[in-house]
Amino acid sequence: MVEPVKSIVTPIRLEYDYTPGRATSRFLRGIAQHRILGQECPSCLKVYVPARGSCPRCAVPTEREVDVQDSGTVVTFSIVRVPSENIHFELPYACASILLDGAGIPFFHVLQGLAPEEVRMGMRVKARWVPTEKLGPTIASIECFVPSGEPDAALETYGEHT
Amino acid sequence: MRDVAVLSFAQSTAARETERNEVEILMPVVREVIAASGLERSRIEFTCSGSSDFLQGQPFAFVMALDAVGAWPPIRESHVEQDGAWALYEAWVKIQTGEVDSALVYGFGKSAAGNLGDILAMTLDPYCVTPLWPHADSIAALQARAWIESGKGSERSLAEIAARNRAAARSNPHAIVSGTETVDELLSRPYVASPLRAHDCPANGDGASAIVLAAGDLARSVSKRPAWIRGIDHRVDPAALGVRDLTRCRSAELAAQKAGVARDKIDIAEIYAPYSHEEAILREALGVPDTASVNPSGGALCAHVMMSCGLQRIGEVARRILSGEADRGVAHAAHGPALQQNLVCVLEGD
Amino acid sequence: MAELCGIVGIGQTKLAAKRVDVSMPGLVREAADRALLDAGLGWADIDAVVVGKAPDTFEGCMLPELYLADSLGAPGKPLLRVHTAGSVGGSTAIVAASLIQAGIHDRVLTVAYEKQSESNAMWGLTISAPFGVAVVAGAGGFFAPLVRGYIRRSGAPADVGIRVAVKDRLNALKNPYAHLHLKDISHEMVEQSPMLWDPIRLLEACPSSDGACAMVLAREDLAQRAPTPPAWIHATAMRSEPTMFAGRDAINPEAGKMAARDLYAKAGITNPRREIDCAEIYVPFSWFEPMWMENLGFAEEGAGWRMTLEGATALDGDLPVNMSGGVLSSNPIGASGMLRFAEAAMQVRKQAGEHQIEGARRALGHAYGGGSQYFSMWIVGSEKP
Numbered sequence: 028m029v030e031p032v033k034s035i036v037t038p039i040r041l042e043y044d045y046t047p048g049r050a051t052s053r054f055l056r057g058i059a060q061h062r063i064l065g066q067e068c069p070s071c072l073k074v075y076v077p078a079r080g081s082c083p084r085c086a087v088p089t090e091r092e093v094d095v096q097d098s099g100t101v102v103t104f105s106i107v108r109v110p111s112e113n114i115h116f117e118l119p120y121a122c123a124s125i126l127l128d129g130a131g132i133p134f135f136h137v138l139q140g141l142a143p144e145e146v147r148m149g150m151r152v153k154a155r156w157v158p159t160e161k162l163g164p165t166i167a168s169i170e171c172f173v174p175s176g177e178p179d180a181a182l183e184t185y186g187e188h189t
Numbered sequence: 190m191r192d193v194a195v196l197s198f199a200q201s202t203a204a205r206e207t208e209r210n211e212v213e214i215l216m217p218v219v220r221e222v223i224a225a226s227g228l229e230r231s232r233i234e235f236t237c238s239g240s241s242d243f244l245q246g247q248p249f250a251f252v253m254a255l256d257a258v259g260a261w262p263p264i265r266e267s268h269v270e271q272d273g274a275w276a277l278y279e280a281w282v283k284i285q286t287g288e289v290d291s292a293l294v295y296g297f298g299k300s301a302a303g304n305l306g307d308i309l310a311m312t313l314d315p316y317c318v319t320p321l322w323p324h325a326d327s328i329a330a331l332q333a334r335a336w337i338e339s340g341k342g343s344e345r346s347l348a349e350i351a352a353r354n355r356a357a358a359r360s361n362p363h364a365i366v367s368g369t370e371t372v373d374e375l376l377s378r379p380y381v382a383s384p385l386r387a388h389d390c391p392a393n394g395d396g397a398s399a400i401v402l403a404a405g406d407l408a409r410s411v412s413k414r415p416a417w418i419r420g421i422d423h424r425v426d427p428a429a430l431g432v433r434d435l436t437r438c439r440s441a442e443l444a445a446q447k448a449g450v451a452r453d454k455i456d457i458a459e460i461y462a463p464y465s466h467e468e469a470i471l472r473e474a475l476g477v478p479d480t481a482s483v484n485p486s487g488g489a490l491c492a493h494v495m496m497s498c499g500l501q502r503i504g505e506v507a508r509r510i511l512s513g514e515a516d517r518g519v520a521h522a523a524h525g526p527a528l529q530q531n532l533v534c535v536l537e538g539d
Numbered sequence: 540m541a542e543l544c545g546i547v548g549i550g551q552t553k554l555a556a557k558r559v560d561v562s563m564p565g566l567v568r569e570a571a572d573r574a575l576l577d578a579g580l581g582w583a584d585i586d587a588v589v590v591g592k593a594p595d596t597f598e599g600c601m602l603p604e605l606y607l608a609d610s611l612g613a614p615g616k617p618l619l620r621v622h623t624a625g626s627v628g629g630s631t632a633i634v635a636a637s638l639i640q641a642g643i644h645d646r647v648l649t650v651a652y653e654k655q656s657e658s659n660a661m662w663g664l665t666i667s668a669p670f671g672v673a674v675v676a677g678a679g680g681f682f683a684p685l686v687r688g689y690i691r692r693s694g695a696p697a698d699v700g701i702r703v704a705v706k707d708r709l710n711a712l713k714n715p716y717a718h719l720h721l722k723d724i725s726h727e728m729v730e731q732s733p734m735l736w737d738p739i740r741l742l743e744a745c746p747s748s749d750g751a752c753a754m755v756l757a758r759e760d761l762a763q764r765a766p767t768p769p770a771w772i773h774a775t776a777m778r779s780e781p782t783m784f785a786g787r788d789a790i791n792p793e794a795g796k797m798a799a800r801d802l803y804a805k806a807g808i809t810n811p812r813r814e815i816d817c818a819e820i821y822v823p824f825s826w827f828e829p830m831w832m833e834n835l836g837f838a839e840e841g842a843g844w845r846m847t848l849e850g851a852t853a854l855d856g857d858l859p860v861n862m863s864g865g866v867l868s869s870n871p872i873g874a875s876g877m878l879r880f881a882e883a884a885m886q887v888r889k890q891a892g893e894h895q896i897e898g899a900r901r902a903l904g905h906a907y908g909g910g911s912q913y914f915s916m917w918i919v920g921s922e923k924p
Contacts (some may be wrong), residue, residue: 033559034657037320039311039599042440043303048210073785079256080213083781086230086259088216103691105683108735119737124684131785148691178765186692187786190643236779242622249624252909255781263794266779266913267630270595270602277632279619279690285641286541292844311601316562317599346601425618428606443615525605530618 050080053092056163061156065130067091073131077166096128097154097169100180101187106143121146125172126185132186136166140173149185151177193284194408194415195400195511197225198435198504202363202396202492203228203372207302211245215257215297215397218325223293226401227411232257234289234402235282236266239273239296240496243308243442259295265289272296273398273500274409274423274532280402281421290404297397298496304342305495312526325526326390326464328430330382332527333466335435337384341473343385345467348375350386351490356470358487363501364490365392389450391463391493398497400504416507416536419509419517420448423532428455430527441531442472448533450519457509457518459502462491467528475533503534510538541640542922545762545769546884548578548755554718554869557656558749563603564610569651570751570874571611571876574648577773577890578755579766582612585755591621591631591651592873610657612858617777623779625821627651627853627907628752628876629915632904635756635777636917641774645758651877652751659805665908679744679824683736686826689790695829695844697738701729702847704743704867710854712862713893716872718748718869724789743867750871752878759923769883770919774805777915789911795834798914805834806918809847811903812837815918817896819858819882820905821875823866828852832860835905835916860885876906880917887921 047055050066057064066078066089073082074093081088104123107116121143124133138146138171139155153175162168199222201214223230236258240251251268260266267283269275273296280292309325310318331443337343352372358364378386408415424440424447426433432440436437445451458477468484477483484490486505489498499522506518517537524530547680550573558566567590575581588611590604604613610823611618628651656906667809672708691694708724711717721728724742754777762769767777778798780787799811808814820835822828829843837858845850852860861884863868866875883904885891891899905916 029561035316035320037315038776041243041246041303041308041311044207045246046207046302047301048213049208050213051210052208065436068785073783077255078813081216081256083256084261084786086257086261103688105680105739106717106734107680107734108684108737109383109679109735119734121620122680122684148687148907169634169918180690187788242594242596248596249909251622251913252624255912256778259782260779261783263778264710264781265777265794266623267621267777270620277697279621282634282637282641282643285643288541288637288639310601311595312605313600314606315600315603318902372545423617424615425605425613426606427609427614429609429630440615477772481895524602529605529608536724 033076048080052077054078058166058168059162061162063095063097065095074110075132076127076130077113078132082180083111087099087157093128098175099125099152100185101148101152102133102185103148104138104146119143120174121160125152126188136169139171149179149182151180182185190397191285192405192417193281193402194417195228195507196403196408196412196415197222197401198508199499200224200396200504201364201400202394202494203367204365204394206299206395211297211299212257215254215295218397219295220258220401222399222401228291228401228403233293234265235265235283235292236281237292238296239269239271239276240298241270243311244298244495246303248322248480254297256510258358272496272522272524273499277400277420277500277503278423278532281418283463284402284404290407292402292441293399294402294500295397296497296500298463298494299395300393300495301395302408304361313483326382326385328526329464330385331430332435333384333464335412336466336470338434341436342469345372347389348372350465351375352482354488355388357485358480360405361486363492364487365394367487367491372442383389389465391489391495392491396494398496398501398504400500414511414538415468416510416538418534419537420535422447425530428529435527438470438474438528438531441471441528441533444531444533445475450533450535453517455517455519456515457481457485457495457506458483459486459505460484460521461499461502461523462487463493465490475521477519499532507537510536542642542758543755544636544639544772545759546754547757548574548771549881550574550577550877551716551752551881552750554716554748554750554871556718556746556748558654558796562652563598566654566749566751567607567650569612570753571648571650574753574755576730577767580594580755584646585612585615587638587647587649589612589619589621589631589649591627591877592653593625593627594602598654621649622684623874624913626784626876626906626913626915627908628874628878629810629880629904629906630777631693632754632877632880633915633917634790636772636775639756639758647756649756650751650753651874654749655666655747655870655871655875656749664863679736679739682824683739684775685911686824687738689826689830691788693844699829699844700743700799700825701726703828704729705847707861707865707867710862710894711868714863717864728883739824742777745823745866745870748871750869750874752874752881755883766850767888768921770887771923773920773924774802775917776802778799780912782910782912785920790830791840792911794912795914796917798800802918812858815903816899816901817862817886818903818905819863820862820880821866821879821907822861823870825867828860851911853887859896862891862896876915879906880904884919904919912923
């Protein structure tokens with residue numbers, strides 16, 4: 028009887044030149060300048076951030092750029108307790124859908140600066156940026172979001188985005 | 190079977206798209222193909238696409254492409270992890286069920302974002318062959334060598350095929366490479382993987398293509414001369430190279446027979462042959478007559494956007510039928526190491 | 540007019556965390572052999588093969604259907620490969636059915652699989668593109684905020700998710716193929732399991748499984764001659780919508796509602812709760828049972844959780860849901876949708892053994908994927924439509 032081979036290991040390494048695309052490039056250039064740029068749909072007038080160059084709902088290109096605020100409202104969230112090699116936040120941590128002021132679609136990021144059990148829907152938060160000299164064209168230029176101290180927003184103001 | 194026709198075709202190909210992502214490449218192509226179809230976007234009842242996550246290097250890469258097609262209100266939609274030609278097949282089947290009368294089909298990919306020759310090693314036997322990392326050019330060279338040794342052709346025949354495709358590509362604005370070299374000039378160049386030289390291997394690029402299909406009366410109502418799909422079939426061969434006669438392509442022979450290639454004359458053939466010898470093998474397998482114009486676009490040798498390239502072959506034939514330039518043609522798409530899987534589509538004008 | 544299509548053979552592998560006893564071809568072959576055996580057919584009887592699976596990156600094999608062609612008896616035949624994210628197992632079955640309904644083929648084999656143990660799917664799901672930050676690990680991180688939104692919106696009691704988790708694991712004990720057989724499953728056990736992606740606990744989430752599912756579909760006259768009476772396809776539906784756009788309701792997505800409406804209209808159903816005998820739906824996280832009850836029109840919006848609470852979705856309820864133990868008990872991603880479709884067919888063929896619903900004549904199979912944006916579903920019946 029031959030000992031069965033139950034598994035083999037084949038390491039795979041493939042390299043790709045990643046292209047974020049024109050719309051995302053403009054967004055990332057904005058981030059490097061401490062700005063959050065969205066794009067407004069010419070048809071439904073909603074502001075997409077980060078913009079991907081089109082409004083998926085109206086199927087038209089979005090071109091007009093609009094600054095949105097780096098503050099917003101927690102629309103919904105999750106407390107993550109699952110580790111992954113690709114994630115460098117200390118467990119547990121909160122990730123949240125945040126409706127930035129002036130945006131028409133929530134933005135996903137990590138919330139810090141409070142105990143996970145204190146996170147709640149409707150909470151007002153603000154971006155914490157890396158020091159100016161470290162700003163670059165990456166979403167990592169926003170380290171995380173932290174509570175802004177403002178009173179919670181009412182469900183009506185963000186309910187449609189949950 | 191219901192009559193189904195190609196109403197319009199659009200494409201985008203480039204040696205390398207370093208600014209636009211897949212959605213940005215696709216959006217104008219989709220807009221163009223719908224505008225040219227004569228159908229309103231809202232009248233297109235089914236959408237089907239072909240792409241590969243391994244070309245984009247991330248899972249679920251096709252999901253974002255929905256942004257380009259306007260999937261709101263929600264649409265009937267499907268996706269094959271195959272060339273867009275197979276997406277067209279699925280759409281054709283859907284129309285045959287009678288559930289829909291029209292379809293948008295697209296294929297897209299960035300063949301030049303990674304090293305395609307290495308990436309394709311992932312399509313081989315994962316336990317016994319992939320760990321050896323054979324390059325796609327080397328696998329193709331094995332087949333080219335077998336073909337030459339069988340006495341069916343020579344390195345000169347390869348160069349002749351390459352020279353003709355490169356010359357044809359000069360009038361194709363979507364070609365990535367083209368040239369006016371003589372056969373002797375090409376033969377003087379170095380090997381990439383003997384007996385293949387660089388011009389015998391594909392010019393990989395980034396891009397997308399799209400086609401709008403419609404059934405009988407709907408097609409007639411918007412188009413004076415639709416390109417009717419008279420036959421379409423696809424077949425697969427065993428995976429292992431060792432069990433196949435590499436000098437011929439049985440699955441292509443079978444698909445061509447089922448699609449009815451030989452039923453009437455052929456004016457034009459667009460063959461998905463990213464390597465020179467593949468064109469010769471496939472020409473024989475499909476039964477393309479000597480009188481036909483083969484790869485007037487310059488073919489996959491001159492512009493190879495994987496996952497879109499097969500759909501482009503159908504589009505290139507359809508385009509010439511729609512314009513009245515040709516009456517009947519055959520389009521072919523392939524997948525897999527050494528032409529393992531083949532699709533054949535016969536198109537005809539009224 | 541479309542031809543009638545019957546399901547004449549169904550096969551599935553034992554679902555498990557690691558099937559080290561078989562290779563990928565061995566896994567798909569195991570399911571396909573069982574489906575052929577059930578159909579009383581041989582490989583030569585099959586005209587075409589339709590394969591489905593989730594991202595190729597999960598096993599590190601690109602276009603694996605090419606390599607699997609031999610093990611699926613595909614050489615010389617048409618071979619299609621479907622990929623519609625998590626809904627793929629369902630859409631694959633629908634594509635296979637359309638080959639019969641279109642009158643193109645007589646008998647089609649369809650197979651879906653995942654061998655998650657051969658790679659790291661969690662890693663595969665969390666690959667982050669450059670210029671970005673990986674914010675959540677795995678699918679749970681994406682779906683947990685939706686669950687929280689549902690709880691807030693519907694005012695559901697906090698333990699609905701726990702009840703679903705217990706019910707489905709109890710059902711799995713009656714299914715020999717299920718991956719998780721948690722003999723001592725209880726409310727306390729789920730409640731005390733670690734919170735992974737708050738509000739989703741470990742035992743409110745699906746496991747990661749290896750497995751395959753296969754079905755043989757046949758044209759009406761051939762299906763009638765099957766050794767076991769076929770499950771007849773009454774209706775199929777698929778819908779997709781974009782991942783995100785302003786105003787999208789990701790908790791109760793329009794694509795799902797639209798697919799369900801289309802499905803019922805085609806099947807001539809006006810009151811799904813009364814006219815459908817049981818439903819096998821894609822519930823990877825327990826809270827999705829009440830969410831999909833609403834999305835599928837079995838309950839009013841905001842009231843799906845009452846069905847769970849009242850026991851309506853239990854095996855002895857008026858609409859048993861996830862009789863097999865569902866995705867919560869076994870999740871070979873690419874095959875999960877097909878397992879749902881197959882369970883619906885097994886129910887109307889009276890093949891479900893201990894988890895058989897007495898008198899099931901019409902059943903729903905459902906799958907979804909992506910960011911709750913791809914939906915595929917079918918209704919099968921013991922009688923012709």
